[in-house]
Amino acid sequence: MSEKLQSLELPVNKNIPALNPGDTVSVHVKIKEGDKSRIQEFRGTIIRMRKGGSQANFTVRRIASHGIGVERTFPLRSPSLEKVVVQKGAKVRRAQLYFLRDLKGKRARLHEKSDNG
Amino acid sequence: MKGLIGKKLGMAQIFDDAGRMIPVTIIEAGPCFVAQVRTKEKEGYSAVQLGFAEGKSKRLTAGQLGHLQKASLPPLRYLREFRIDADQAPKPGDKISVDIFTTGEKVDIVGESKGKGFQGGMKRHGFGGGPMTHGASDRQRSPGSIGSTTTPGRVYRGKRMAGHMGAARITSSGLRVALVDAERNLLGVAGSVPGSKGSIVIIREARKQ
Secondary structure: OOOHHHHHOOOOOOOOOOOOOOOOEEEEEEEEEEOOEEEEEEEEEEEEEEOOOOEEHHHHHHHHEHEEEEEEEEOOOOEEEEEEEEEEOOOOOOOOOOHHHHHHHHOEEEEEEEOOO | OOEEEEEEEEEEEEEOOOOOOEEEEEEEEOOOOEEEOOOOOOOOOOOEEEEEEEEHHHHHHHHHHHHHHHHHOEEEEHHHHEEEOHHHHOOOOOOOOOOOOOOOEEEEEEEEEOOOEOOOOHHHHHOOOOOOOOOOOOOOOOOOOOOOOOOOOOOOOOOOOEEEEEEOEEEEEEEEEEEOOOOEEEEEOOOOOOOOOOOOEEEOOOOOO
16 A cells, blocks of 8 residues: 555544454444534444454444344444443454344343453 | 646545545646647647656656756656646646645546456446356357348447457546545545556546536
8 A cells, every 4th residue: 555545544533442342332423413413322232343444343233122133333433433432341252243143132141251351 | 627647546435524434546646737838829729738747857758858848847757638728728837736626526537447358248348148057058158149141241340249358548527526635635536536556547627517
C-alpha cells in the first residue's frame, strides 16, 4: 500500500476498549433523526471480530422480544460509534461463536471469565 | 471546463456525514501545469495542454524538453490535452491543483482498462455459452451459431466473437467526488475507476450533470 493511501486509514476510536468474542457489551450508536441526533444502545454478546484496518468490524448478537435473535455488525472505526462498554467477559474456546445461533435459553449461556482463564 | 491528470493509487473506505461507509478510489491528482494553450487562430480549436508528474530530464527527448522550456516548466512525464472555451484559457506555466474540484461534484474519469488478453465470447460479451449437461461435450463455452445459411452466405461484419479484451480507453462518467485533499493532492471518487494501480487517468467535469 502506498504511503499516501496508508495516510487515509481511518482513525481508531479511543472510546472502544479491546474487545473479544464472548464479551457482553453495550454499544452506543449515534442516530441522526432529521436534524436531531440521539444515542441508541445495543446490548448483546460479541459473536465475531473481523480484522482489516479501516474495514474491521464486529458482530453483536442479542435476543429480542419473543426470543428472536438479532445480530448487528458495527464497523469498528465508524464515527457513529459513541462508545462501547464491556459488561462482562466469557471464557470461549473459539473465535466465531456461531453455535449460539442454534441454542436458546439456558443453553445459550457462556462460561464467565475467571482470573485463571 | 475543469480537468486534471492524475495517478490512480488504489481504493480505500471513508465514512460520509451520515455515517455510511463509502468505497472510494484514491487518485493522486495534480498539480498540473499548463504547457501550451491551443487557440482557434493557430491550431483551429481552443484547448489547453496540461503536464503532470515531474521526472528526470534524461527520460524526455530534447524536443519534449524544449516544448516544456517554452512555458518554463520542469521535465513533466505526461502531457494531455483538454478542450476549453477560448475566454477562460489560462496562461502557459499556470499551476492547476486538485482544489478546482469540490466534494459532491460529478466528474468523468478516463483511464486505460486492465488488459485481459484474448478472451472468449462469454467473458468478452456476456454470451450464455452452451448447455452444461445433456451430452454437451465440446460446446460449454462456445458462442453458438454465428449466422444463417446460404442467405446471406457470410458472417455479418461486427458480429461479436472472441478476441482481444481490455487495455482500451474507458470513460467512467458521473462519478461523485467524495474527498478532496488539497494539501496532499489527493482526490477520492466514490466507486471504481478504470485501470490498474499506478496508471494515469484524466479527471474532468462530468459531461452529463
